Amino acid sequence: MWETDESPTETEISEVINGQSINSKGINSTLDKLLERSWQLDLLGIEPPTTVQNKQTLNQELIKKFKATAKKDKDDKIHVQFPFNGKEEHLNDNYLVAVKRLISSVEKQLTNSLTRDAYHDIIMQQLASGIIEVAPEAEKQMGPHYFIPHRVIEKLDSLTTKLRIVLDASSHMKNELSLNDCIHPGPSILKSIVGILLRARNKPFLMVADLEKAFHQVRLQAQHRNATKFLWMKNPHSPPTPDNIIIYRFTRLPFGITASPFLLAITIILYMEMAPEAINDKIAQNLYVDNVLFTPDTADEALEDYRNSKRAFNNMHMNLREYVCNDSKVMSIIPETDRASSTTCKLLGLLWDSTNDSLSIKIATPPEGVPTKRQLVAFQAATYDPLGLLSPIIVPIKLLSSKVCESKVKWKDPIPDKYHQEWIQIKSSDGKTRSVTIKCKKKS
DSSP states (O other), rough: EEESSSSOOHHHHHHHHHHOOOOOHHHHHHHHHHHHHHHHHHHHTOOOOHHHHHHHHHHHHHHHHHHHHEETTTTTEEEEEOOBBBBBGGGOOOOHHHHHHHHHHIIOOOHHHHHHHHHHHEEEEETTSSSHHHHHHHHHHSSSSBBEEEEEEOTOOOOSSSSEEOTTTTTTOTTTOOOOGGGOOOOOSSOOOOHHHHHHHHSSEEEEEEESSSSGGSSSSSGGGGGGGEESSTTTSSSOOGGGGEOOOOOOOOOTTTTTHHHHHHHHHHHHSSOHHHHHHHHHHHHEEEOOOEEEEHHHHHHHHHHHHHHHHHHHOEEEEEEEESOOOHHHSSSSGGOOSEEEEEETTEETTTTTTEEEEEEEOOOOSSSBHHHHHHHTSSOOOOOOTTTTHHHHHHHHHHHHHHTOOOOOSSSOEEEEEEEHHHHHHSOOOOEEEEEEOOOO
């Protein structure tokens, strides 16, 4: 499984909070983005009218261009292009960064032969399934060129893939552009995550499904594939020397590209426009990246939603799987191959216990002593609460973070003395509870 390197993992945030040594340059940039995103969520996306108008105009142009450039093959499979922003003319190939990262991964992360074999197996599986290909020599000059560095993370809480390969399409040499710098992220054409979660809480029945390898189900046109090249080793047990390095590239949409969520969502919408069905409205209302939620009123409607959604995504050449429902009768009828192996699953960033029909929100552990600006912002970002249910806990932390950021303190420096007492009060009121559980609506 491939993932994005756009956001820090839970492990990285924990390391920042606890003061462990990590790559501070990359995490500082990420924390800036997290801080900005955090305040945008609080404001519910409210922006100045001029900004809104400019975005709407650009978004309409991007959607129009997507529909004009997307192509169907003989099997009605959609092939897309990246929405480049014009900067790609100045994009360098990032080869040196990719080589250095590969060597570093082999020497520091992939020292265990079992981990390296598992890493290699993922790449070979992607090659066999056509998600990636050996970069053809005949197409060497086609389109923009960029090598994406990658690294490994282990997700022990994952129900499917424990080992994941993380792509970093935001990497670049000093004073150079990254691939993500050259691509429009595209508009968010998905429904509000807050609205989806509110509907999930207030309906008697809830069913959730996962779109298998979602981004990899979107096919990439050949002229843009050279922008997704990456390096690996022909023999994973030999060093990454020039004669042992092989160049692959994606034929499908990779994780880690800034426009991937937009391209996935609009591709699904285009498929639904090609094959109108009643279930399409339900999918469009509650689709969020690779999760689809259904909020039926009865168990029979839930089963109908299962059958219709399974068929609809099959027609899109995609596999909807890992269905979870808060009704045992529904779960017993859904075939085992389509059921999730656990009754507890991630629901748009929260933990949903379908048996008890409850949502759990994890509360981050505060750093010891006086935190640095980096630790404070990471502590704030580590608690994900889109519904604002933990506002009494989160708001004081956000207010303190705002004050510290306004004081122009460097990321590695402790927060100013004048805020120490405020920090002590936050820690003293934090308590020992590290999660909060809320019930969803009970079935009548």
